[in-house]
Amino acid sequence: MENRLRLLRAERAWSQQDLAERLEVSRQSVNAIETGKYDPSLPLAFRIAELFGAPIEEIFVSPSRRSSGAI
């Protein structure tokens, strides 16, 4: 799933490892989510959203909205 995770992380000058430690996941998980290879579960998506203080839909691009050309 396309997302703005890398951008949000860069704004805070966090490395993938920094973000992984804040989310209590592995660095590989952060990398897989950032590159769109892995879609996080809803609980993890909420943790990410809460960490960045933004709604989920501002971080993750809805696949259905993207395919319909809404975004």
Added chain:
Amino acid sequence: MVRTPAWKRYKVRVIWLSLLYCAFLLPAVYGFKHQLVPHSVAFVVAVLPALPIIGIFGAIGRYLVEEQDEYVRMLMVRQILWASGLTLSFATVWGFLDNFGLVGHADGYWLIALWFAGLGLGGMVNKLTLGDAGC
């Protein structure tokens, strides 16, 4: 390879179970080879080496329950699916070949070795498709 706390606990359990497997297997092989095992306990002695292997399957299940990193857990699940698919497919094909007398009869425990090899294959598929091999 991703080393999470759950993975480290899993590894320790597997090492202990592997040592237990050797402790059961070597005397059993020696005992049966030299006809030292009384018939009354032969089944028990023969089955004992299987128990740690079953324990490893249990350790894998416990690892999946304990693993807090959902991405790493998914990698392991994918490995298990590859291992199971490979083993069941091989057993099916071999079963028919055996049934029609085209190959010799193979000992069932080789399937276990094949399943563990399948975990390695699953790790390679993970590496190729996701960039991470898993545990």
